[in-house]
Structures are given as C-alpha cells and as structure tokens.
Amino acid sequence: MKHFVMASLAALFTFGVQAETPDADLLHKGEQVAIASDCQACHTAPGSKSAFSGGYGIASPMGTIYSTNITPSATGIGNYSEAEFSNAVRLGKRADGASLYPAMPYTSYSKMTDEDVHALYFYFMRGVKPIDQANQQTDLPFPFNLRFSMVFWNLLFADKGAYQNDNSQSPEWNRGNYLVNGLAHCNTCHTPRGVLMQEKSDQPLAGGPLGSWYAPNITSDPISGIGGWSNQELVQYLKTGRAEGKNQAAGGMAEAVENSLQYLPESDLNAIAVYLKSTAPIRESGETQPAYQHGQPMDVENSIRGRNPNNANHTLSNGEVLFSGNCASCHQPDGAGSANQAYPSLFHNTATGMRNPDNLIAAILFGVQRKTAAGEVLMPGFSSPSYVDKLTDQQVAEISNFVLHNYGNADVRVTAWDVAWVRKGGHPPLLAQAQPWILPGIIAAIVVLLVIIALWRRKRRRNAL
Structure with missing residues (x-):
C-alpha cells in the first residue's frame, strides 16, 4: 500500500511538472514577444518602478498621447478577453469600442501571428504584476479628440492583412521582415508620413522626421541608407546602440535599443540585418556620399589658444570657442571622441554627416542617454533645467555649424x-498646422451652406408666385 501511495504521488508530481512546462514555455514566449514589440518603453512612465502601468507621454504632432495601464488589473486590461486584447493590439480597438490612436503601432502589430498574440496575452495575464493605477487621459485639440474619426482613417490606411511568409525567401529573411514591419515596428518610425499622417507606402523605410529627431533612411541604398553597413555592424548597432565609424543611437532609437533590441536573440538581430540589406534602395535626391564618410580631425585649440587675455570677459562669441568650452572636454579638441567612444567621434558620424541636422541639434539640446550591457552612455542636454549655463538657440546654432563645417x-x-x-x-x-483653422472652417462652411439653402428657398418661393 505504501509503495502504491508513493508511486501515485510520484505520478502526480511528474504529471504536474509536465503540465506546468507548456505554461512556462508559453510565458517565456509571451515575454519575448513583449520585448520584441517594445511594450515596456511606451507603457512605463519615466522613473516609474511599475512596469506597464502607463502614463508615458508620447509626443505627437497632434499633441501628447498618454499610454495606458496594460497590467492585468481592474484599471488596466484585467477584464479583457483574449479576443478583446487581440482587437486592441492588431486593430487599434479598445474593449469599450473606442479607437486607439496610431501612436500605438497597431498598424504594424496587425501582422502579429495568432500564436504570438496568444502568447502575449498569456504573458500579460499571468506574468505581469497587476498595478491599480488610473490612466492619465489624453486630451487632444479638436478635431483630433474625436476618436471615432480613426474609424475612417483605419479604413483608408490601416493594413489588416495577416503576415504571410514569402516562400521564395529564406526563413531568416522572413523572420527579419516580420520583425521590421511587424513586432519591432521599425517601419512606423523610419517611413515618411503623408498629409493625413499615414505611412507613404511607396517609400518604405526611407526615413522621416520624428518630433525633434529624425529617423534616418534604413533602406539598402549605399549612399542614403544602410547599404554600406556590414551585417555585423548592423547587429552591433542594434545590440549596443553604437557601430564604430557609423552611428550612435539617441532619442527614440536609444530607447528601442535599451528596452527592446539588446534583449533579442542574436538570430533575430541577424534576421533584421538580412532583411534590411535586401530592401529596395531609395536614394535621397542630391546625395553623393554616405553620411558616415564626412569629416576629419581638426584641433580647435590650435585656432583659439592665446586669442584673448586670461582675464577677458564675454569671449564665448562664436562656434569654435563655444565648442571648446562646452564640448571639447568630452569629444576631445580634435573631435575624435574618447578612447572608448562612449563620447563618440564627431567625424565619420551619421549624426553630423546627414543633410538633415535635427539629430545633431537634438543631441545638443536634450542629450543622449542609453544603457546597455556594453555600458551606460550619458551626455547632458544643454537645454536641461539642471544645466547651469543653458545655451541659447543662437549658441546651439553656432556650435552646430562649427561641428558641421569641420x-x-x-x-x-x-x-x-x-x-x-x-x-x-x-x-x-x-x-497640425491646419488645426486652428479646422473649427472656424467647419463653421464657415455651415454658414455658407445655410445661406445657399436660404437663397434657394427664397428663389423657389418667388418662382411659385
């Protein structure tokens, strides 16, 4: 009898372990999908210790859109069924029927497979700590506050088609395509936008403005895009935020590297590189040289040393002395950067070689912060309230022009x-520029229409007499 009981307990234990294994695997898969989709970056407020609890203010041209609590709590998505969760992720439709703004990249997540949606739902419901935190309400100006208008936008521009493998391509290419245009939603930032803020389907991954920053061209073009990068350099950049002699991640890209890309398996990073190197090249008009090939060392101290007496005042009057006083201690007087390139070289650098200088300006104003397994990079922003001698717009322009010229x-x-x-x-x-005129325009159109109707009715009465 004793042996029977022990055997029964052993069998139950074995069955329990086997029963738990699929759940553990599914939980891990869901976590990997969440990482690849970069959910935490947008759904966790800066400085918050409660992951996925929302409150992150996403700057958009229409106004600030606040991310929501997506923990399994009553104030989050705890009451969502899997079908409702899928509709929110892939169709941009909340459980209450309201439309989400495409700051939530459902236009890319629409490609997410059923298996990945199921795993993601399981992870959020079983693997994420519920946080009872009320959502901060998004309050956009009229008419962008009319969420039902997104129904028409989705009809025009949202692609609801599921992802389909291209059997003429390798499994690695297909995985890269799925990541770039689906889970990792690279396309949402790196594809230029049209008048109604839709992605320009004829210019995929060709680059475009992203608030204060500029998401560069990542097509396979060797001049305007990443065609001159090796696969290894692309993988290194995605994993660490830096590819020596090419570029350093800042702004939104630094967030993507820190919160998502560095945690992807090497196979996924290689797949992204393979796919990007295969994309149709798009050349920007007038470009003849890759951005990372511009520039050379130039020691600023040789040109300014001894120019003014030691007790002189108000000498920070041009780009070279402003660079010497604010930048040279980290980026070195010759612009070569620190030995470990934590402070990168300013020549052979995409940020200084691009025809669009926004990333250089934004780096000076807002700084660069990126933390990966390779180390932490921190450049102070010269517009930060904590910075004692904040730079004026003219001073930032002077520094930028000195850096660009040299x-x-x-x-x-x-x-x-x-x-x-x-x-x-x-x-x-x-x-966004038209927004102040939309309501007056609507009122004026209604008035004109009423006047036309009134005149028409008067004319009709006269004819009847």
Whole structure:
C-alpha cells in the first residue's frame, strides 16, 4: 500500500511538472514577444518602478498621447478577453469600442501571428504584476479628440492583412521582415508620413522626421541608407546602440535599443540585418556620399589658444570657442571622441554627416542617454533645467555649424530658427498646422451652406408666385 501511495504521488508530481512546462514555455514566449514589440518603453512612465502601468507621454504632432495601464488589473486590461486584447493590439480597438490612436503601432502589430498574440496575452495575464493605477487621459485639440474619426482613417490606411511568409525567401529573411514591419515596428518610425499622417507606402523605410529627431533612411541604398553597413555592424548597432565609424543611437532609437533590441536573440538581430540589406534602395535626391564618410580631425585649440587675455570677459562669441568650452572636454579638441567612444567621434558620424541636422541639434539640446550591457552612455542636454549655463538657440546654432563645417557635412547650415523648432518638438506637419483653422472652417462652411439653402428657398418661393 505504501509503495502504491508513493508511486501515485510520484505520478502526480511528474504529471504536474509536465503540465506546468507548456505554461512556462508559453510565458517565456509571451515575454519575448513583449520585448520584441517594445511594450515596456511606451507603457512605463519615466522613473516609474511599475512596469506597464502607463502614463508615458508620447509626443505627437497632434499633441501628447498618454499610454495606458496594460497590467492585468481592474484599471488596466484585467477584464479583457483574449479576443478583446487581440482587437486592441492588431486593430487599434479598445474593449469599450473606442479607437486607439496610431501612436500605438497597431498598424504594424496587425501582422502579429495568432500564436504570438496568444502568447502575449498569456504573458500579460499571468506574468505581469497587476498595478491599480488610473490612466492619465489624453486630451487632444479638436478635431483630433474625436476618436471615432480613426474609424475612417483605419479604413483608408490601416493594413489588416495577416503576415504571410514569402516562400521564395529564406526563413531568416522572413523572420527579419516580420520583425521590421511587424513586432519591432521599425517601419512606423523610419517611413515618411503623408498629409493625413499615414505611412507613404511607396517609400518604405526611407526615413522621416520624428518630433525633434529624425529617423534616418534604413533602406539598402549605399549612399542614403544602410547599404554600406556590414551585417555585423548592423547587429552591433542594434545590440549596443553604437557601430564604430557609423552611428550612435539617441532619442527614440536609444530607447528601442535599451528596452527592446539588446534583449533579442542574436538570430533575430541577424534576421533584421538580412532583411534590411535586401530592401529596395531609395536614394535621397542630391546625395553623393554616405553620411558616415564626412569629416576629419581638426584641433580647435590650435585656432583659439592665446586669442584673448586670461582675464577677458564675454569671449564665448562664436562656434569654435563655444565648442571648446562646452564640448571639447568630452569629444576631445580634435573631435575624435574618447578612447572608448562612449563620447563618440564627431567625424565619420551619421549624426553630423546627414543633410538633415535635427539629430545633431537634438543631441545638443536634450542629450543622449542609453544603457546597455556594453555600458551606460550619458551626455547632458544643454537645454536641461539642471544645466547651469543653458545655451541659447543662437549658441546651439553656432556650435552646430562649427561641428558641421569641420567634422561633418559642410554643406549643411543651421539657424537659430532651426534650433527653436527642434526645441519645440519639431516642425508640425500640415495637418497640425491646419488645426486652428479646422473649427472656424467647419463653421464657415455651415454658414455658407445655410445661406445657399436660404437663397434657394427664397428663389423657389418667388418662382411659385
């Protein structure tokens, strides 16, 4: 009898272990999908210790959109069925029927497979700690606050088609395609937008403005895109945020590397590189040289040393002395950067070699912060309230022009006006510029229509007499 009981307990234990294994595997798979999709970056407020609890203010041309609590709590998605969760992720439709704004990249997540959605739902419901935190309400100006208008936008621009493997391509290429245009949603940032903020389908991954920053061209073009990068350099960049002699991640890309890309398996990073190197090349008009090939060393101290007496005041009057006083201690007087390149070289650097200088300006204004397994990179922002001697728009322009002329693309010029726009969050698109006139325009159109109807009715009465 004793042996029977022991055998029964052993069998039950073995059955329990076997029963738990699929759940553990599914939980791990869901976590990997969440990492690849970069859910935490947007759904966790800066400085918050409660992952996925929402409250992150996503700057958009239409106004600030606050991410929601997606923990399995009553204030989060705890009451969502799997079907409702799938609709939110892939169709941009909340459980209450309201439409999400495409700051939530459901236009890319629509490619997510049923298996990945199921695993992601399981992870959020079983593997994420519930946090009872109320959502901060998004309050956009009229007419962008009319969420039902997204129904029409989705009909016009949202692709609801599931991802389909291309059997003429390798499994690695297909995985890369799925990541770039689906889970990792690279396309949402690196594809230019049209008048109604839709992705321009004829220019995939060709680059475009992203608030204060600029998401560069990542097509296979060797001049404008990443065609001149090796697969190994691309993998290194995605994993660490830096590819020596090419580029360093800042802004939103630094967040993607820190929160998502560095945790992807090497096979996924290789797949992304394979896919990107196979994309149709898109050349930007007038470009003849890759951004990372511009510039050379130039020691600023040789040109300014001894120019003024030791007790002189108000000498920070141009780009070279402003660079010497604010930048040279880290990036070195010759612009070569620190030995470990934590402070990168300013020549052979995409940020200084691009024809669009926004990333250079934004790095000066807002700084660079990136933490990976390779180490932490921290550059202070010279517009930060904590910085004692904040730089004016004109001073930032002077530094930018000195850097561009000596270390980067000498054909590019920056004005104080350019800096002011970057400081404000970037040039607003046409739709945002038109916003103050939309309501008056609607009222005027209604008035005109009423006048036309009134005149028509009067004319009809006269004819009847």
